[in-house]
Amino acid sequence: MSAPDTEVPKPVHAPTPGAAARHGGLAAPLQFGYVAGPVIGALWCFTMAVVTCVAVSFATGRPLAPAFLPCLAMGAWLGFVWLPDGGRAPGPRIAWSAGLALVPAAAFLLLRPAIFGTEETGFWTGVVAWVLFGAASALPLARILQSLPFGSATRHEFEEAVIRFLTGFGYIFFTAIVFIPFYVMVMTSLKNQQQLLQNPLDFTIDLSEGWGLFRSYAELFTDFNFGSYLWVSFYVSVLTVFITLLFSVPGAYAVARLRFKGVKAFSRSILLIYMVPMIVLALPIYIIFSMVGLRNSIVGIVMIYPVTTIPVALYMLQGYFRGLPAEVEEAGLMDGLNRLQVIWKITLPLALPALASVSLYVFMIAWNEFLLAFMLLDDPSKFTLTRGVASLNSSEVPRQHLMAGSVIATVPIMALFLGLERFMTKGLTAGSVKG
């Protein structure tokens, strides 16, 4: 072979398809359909039982709980029965399946049903829950196991089934963890103190109350000055966006297009600055503002916010400017425009989508900013929305108000996000080295 000092390209691990299937390994016993099927079925069934119970409890407030062993027994049986036949004679399979059905049946009778409630649950809730649970267990399981043979499975078939299981599980898992906190937030804001204490799981709302449901919101706007907070947050964010663009557009253009010594050092220090934690800066800013008298003033906030966003915006914009064709600008220069005219008449119109992304991203940062507002603002007449919501976090304010405040802070940014998702996502990907 070659001498040790010459560079040898690293050997690429050649995939050895089917090797594991032949040689066994850890997964060997699992690779028989009649083992893998019941295991996957049991896991799936248990997941679905938990999901059904959580969903029904959150939706109706009625108690419902999964039972571990009966769930596993039922799922294993389903997984066995659901394995495709592959054209073989169904006779013995039916006999086996019927025989094995005794296991979940015994678990059902001796222990308890796979999902069970109490007397409070009510008959119809139980029926609905069981229908949901049955459908959610059986139907997807048939799809998960559709290509898994009854006997020895190839690595392909086995992994296919595992991936289908993980995919189904993943969708449910992520949707649940994202959805639940927001659901709790919205529903809590629509209830009153007494309902909340009675049953923390009861998120049903009484639609006959009509507009009365929104009493927390009404109180926030009448008694807690939230109209003013909203307005302050809005104009502070808009001003931040404008000032940020005003500073970062020329800066980004210079970094992206012009040649000068120190351009690399500059862009690095921008990145570095943008990694300095806010709390480290907030402390001296608090001290300086206290001494100069800028604390507790919107002017102070508007001076600070843009500076925290300029590095991000500059970083995002220069990336975009680099991607624009330089030839167009050069043609403009040849035709007698100066640099600033080139930026104004050529670069900016071409960069409009990037400007939209950056603006949205900066708006989001300013709107969501909490730390500086919390440290620098004490006077309720000058609160931004986040500061206002933080002021609701006391034992004297009922928590449906706190949640209503959170909803008020969340809804505008969500509306912007959903309406302009394309720009927003681009902005997030380009700029979210910050977070």
Added chain:
Amino acid sequence: MTDIPPTALPPKGTGPLARREARLAWGMLLPTILSVSLVVILPLLSIFWISVKPIGLEDLRPPTPVVRESLRGDPGAYVLRYRIRNSSREKPIEDVVLRDTLPAEVLVRATPPADCEIGRESLTCTIGTLAPGERLDLEIPVELAGAGEDTAEEALEASEPAMSGTADNILTNFEFTLENFARIFDGDEFLTVLWATLFYTIFGTIGALVMGLFAAMLLNKSFRGQGLLRGLYLFPYVAPVIAVAFAWIILFDPFSGSANALLVQMGVTRSTINFFGERPLALIMVTVFEIWRYFPLSFLFILARMQSIDHDMYEAADMDGASPFQKFWYLSLPQLLGILSVLFLLRFIWTFNKFDDIFLLTGGNAGTRTLTVNVYEQAFAVSNIGAGAAVAVVIFFCLLLFSFFFFRFMSREEGL
């Protein structure tokens, strides 16, 4: 080989055009540089200064002489009285001088007390040193020149008396101490803080990456509702931290939280769990929150990279009979390694820097005090600004270390 005539060489050095370009560039960067240095560099420097100063929260208000002016007495024997006080109970104020304008309605009757000079419509009194907490009354007999008492008082109040004096300001003097550092590195507490920081940063980062990878793989295929799910999965990151943090607190409330009610009802636990108040659990919970809130970010990056992987490779792998896991392990993962490591470094730094989330969830209690929370805790809860600044200095040096790695790595892994 012929000699190239020297005229054909590119010009060396910087020509006038290049110089003009550089000037323009610096001109365009100037506003950014100025503002950033004012708000970032200056505070950073001052952090170093403050960290070696024995300074508490109360020292932020420097001692000042305070004065109240009033007109007293009966007709014919009016007295203009200035009550002067040192606002600080610890520090003296030197060279105190009072200046006031006297309106035309008020005439000084007799010779004023010593050290006061009376000019045309003006009064200057040299008071000298005010001891800590000292109070002092200065009375000047006056008569009213053809005006009622009320109008005279109004005229007096129209001009505020001005006080001046110099006091020793702890922020600007040259008294230094290393006590702040000694204090924050003190024994057990520092170890707890360090442990919380490391746990939170490492597991938060890795967790968010793994979850993001999982979510990206789920959505890396087109189906109906894919866009909807992608939007939904970004919610935790886009929503204001204050809203989601409070939603979590209420969801996991030990007395009336839905999570506890659910767990009790399902028989997982008998008594309710204080998720954000018990020692090991609180740290785990804030880490879980961090993962929950930032997995969307990794997910977005990883998905973008996944969608740009050349599809031919997978077809080739299919032809060779590679199984799904093998395709993931030998094709996708090596392709994603670059973005994963960049994300790891970035998220590591940002998780290390995170303050809001923990502050809102636990306030740094129950063993969740990370370095950043410690800055706030020392400066505002213990009212020791100097110690807070000392922690901030420690954070800054950690950051320098991280960014060194980051730039070493980034120059290899160009193009985020």
